Amino acid sequence: MVTIKDIAKVAGVSPSTVSRVISNHSRISKATTVKVKAIMEEMGYHPNVMAKSLVSKTTRTLAIVLPRPAEELFQDFFFGELLRGILAHSTRAGYDMLLAAATSPADESDTIARLVLGGRVDGVVLLSSRQNDPLVSMLAKHDFPTVLIGRTEGHDNIITVDTDNILASFDATTHLINQGHKKIGFIIGIPNLTVSVDRLAGYHKAMEEAGLTVNPEWIVDAEFLQQSGFRAMSFIMDIADRPTALVVIDDVTALGVMRGLKELDYNVPNDISLVSFNNIAVSELASPAISSVDIGTYQLGYTASHLLIRRIQENLNTGARNIIPHRLVVRESSIKDINKRG
C-alpha cells in the first residue's frame, strides 16, 4: 500500500505538502501540485480512509437502520424505493451508506451505539417509526444527527420527513365515499407503527365527517405480510353486515386481499372496492390495477438524505416535520363500471 510518505519521498517534498495537494490547499504552487499529482497517479496512490477519519473525526458515512423485522422489510418494494431515494442523494453528496441490521431488539441498541458512539458514522437514517421508540430517545439524548422517516414527539433535534398519513388516508377513504360506499372497512398493518396509527385516524376522520358509522368489526388487524392480508379478508367477508369497500394499509397487503377475494369468487371492484397506499410498481400491474395513494416514496428518501447531510455539514436543524405531498392514483380497483374491452 502506497502512502503519503512514499509520494513525498519520490516527489522530493514533505508529507505535509502532499497532504495539502490532496486537499487542494490554496497556498501550494502550481508546479508542486502538478508534479505531486502526476506521481500519485503513477504510483496508484489512494488515501487511507481510516487515517483520514481518525484525524478529521468525520467519516462521510451514514447509517441506515433497518426496522427490526428485516424479514418483512424487503418483502416490500416500498423500502427498496426508499433506499433508492436515499442512495441517489447521498451518493451524489459523496456519502457512503452503512446498512445496519439488528438480530434482536436488545442487539439493535448495541449495534447503533457501536456505530454512533464508536465514531463510525456521521449520521443516522431511521426507516420507520414506532411509538416511543427507545432508539429515537437515545439518538436524541446524544444529539446525534438523525433523520426519521415518519414522525416522533418530544425530540426537536430529530429531523423527520413524513407523509401526512392522516390526510392521505382521509383522501383515500373520501374517494370511496364519493363512489357511493357507506360501509367501508380498514385493513391495518403492524399496530404500533406511527404510519398505521395515522392512516387509521384519517379513515375514522373521513367516515365521521361524512356522517357514516364505523362497525368495529370492519377494522381488521393484518400484517404487512401477504398471507395475513388473505386471512384478514376471509374474516371480513364473513361478517353479516360486511363492508362494500376497503382501505388497505399498503399495496402488498392489498395484493393478498385481492388474491383471497378472487379465490372466494368475489369481484373487485364490483363486489368490493379497494384503495391502498404506497403505489409500488406492482399495484399498476395487478388485475385489477390497484388504486393507491402515491406518497412520493423516492422523494421521502431523497429528502431525508438531503436534510440529514445538511444538518451534518452546516449544523442546520430543519426542525419539526417535513411533509412530502401525496396524491391518490385512481385505478380499476375502486371504480365500478369501468369500460372494459372484449
Place this chain on the structure above:
Amino acid sequence: MVTIKDIAKVAGVSPSTVSRVISNHSRISKATTVKVKAIMEEMGYHPNVMAKSLVSKTTRTLAIVLPRPAEELFQDFFFGELLRGILAHSTRAGYDMLLAAATSPADESDTIARLVLGGRVDGVVLLSSRQNDPLVSMLAKHDFPTVLIGRTEGHDNIITVDTDNILASFDATTHLINQGHKKIGFIIGIPNLTVSVDRLAGYHKAMEEAGLTVNPEWIVDAEFLQQSGFRAMSFIMDIADRPTALVVIDDVTALGVMRGLKELDYNVPNDISLVSFNNIAVSELASPAISSVDIGTYQLGYTASHLLIRRIQENLNTGARNIIPHRLVVRESSIKDINKRG
C-alpha cells in the same frame, strides 16, 4: 468522547492494559479486568472504530456493489431477498455492510477503487454479473476478496455463487413441453447479463432435446421493467405462428406480461401458459398464481456472505463455482384445466 487513556487514568493502569482488557488478552489478571470493565461501563466507553482499523488494517466491513442501474434494481423483490440473505449472515458474523452505488459507469470503478484501495472495506459482494465486467477484472487483479453472485470466466480468485441457470431454464421449458406445448417463446431480459444468456441457452437446449424448432420471432427482448414486459407481449401475440407458452426471464416481467395479456383478453394459462424465474413473493399472489423457478435467493445471498467472510478470515479460496440448487414451483399459470371453484 471518552478514550482508552481516560479509562486508564481513572483505573490507575496504562492504556496498554486497557487495550488488552478490551481484546480479552489472556495474560491480564482477573482483578484488573473486572475493575477496568466496570469503569468502561460507568464512563460509557466505546472503542473508536477508525483508530482500531488504522492499526489492525481491517475494517470488519463489506461493500455491496449495486448493479449500475440502481433504478431497476430495487424494482425487484429479488434484490431485496438477496440483500436479506447477505445481511443475515454478515450481521451474525459481525460485519457491517456498505452500500456502494455508482452514478455512472466511469464512476463505478472510481467508487470501488476508493473503497477497496482506500482500505475502507475488507471484501466486496457483486450482486450481478455482466459479461467481461471490468470491475471483476480489476478486483481480480488486486486479488481483493470478492464474491460474485453469478459467474465469470478466467478469474480463479473470484468466488462465485450462482444458480445453474442453464439447468433451471431447461427445467422450466421442459415443464411446458410436458404440458403438451410445442411452440414456446422466451422473453429475455437485459442481454449482457450472464443470467439472461444462461437462461436463454437452457431454453434452447430443452427445445432441441425435445426435437422442437424455435421460431426466432418467439424470442423477444424485454427489460426487467414491467412496461417492457408488456410491450414484448403485445409484439409476440401479433406473430402469425405465435407461441402457446412462454418462458419469462423473471417474475416482475411476467407480471407485466400477464397484465398485457389480460388487457388483450387472452386467458392465462388457457390461451397461453407461462413460467418464470425467482419465485418472489408476489408470484404466488398474482392471478393466476405464477409458476416460477425458486432459485433460493436468500440462500444465494447467505452463502455469498459466508464464503466471502471465510475467505477474508481464513484466506480460504472456495474456488470455482458454488451452485445453489433450484426447484420449479408449479402454479396456475402453467397448468390448463386446473380445478377452479365456483
Place this chain on the structure above:
DNA sequence: CTGAAAGCGCTTACAG
C-alpha cells in the same frame, strides 16, 4: 509557498 512536529485513538512487540 513549504517543512518539522505533534497528535488523532488505538495496538503490539519488547522488556521487565
Place this chain on the structure above:
DNA sequence: CTGAAAGCGCTTACAG
C-alpha cells in the same frame, strides 16, 4: 501480569 514506546497514515497549527 503490566508499562513505555513506537507506529498505523493522515492533518494542521506553527514557524519560516
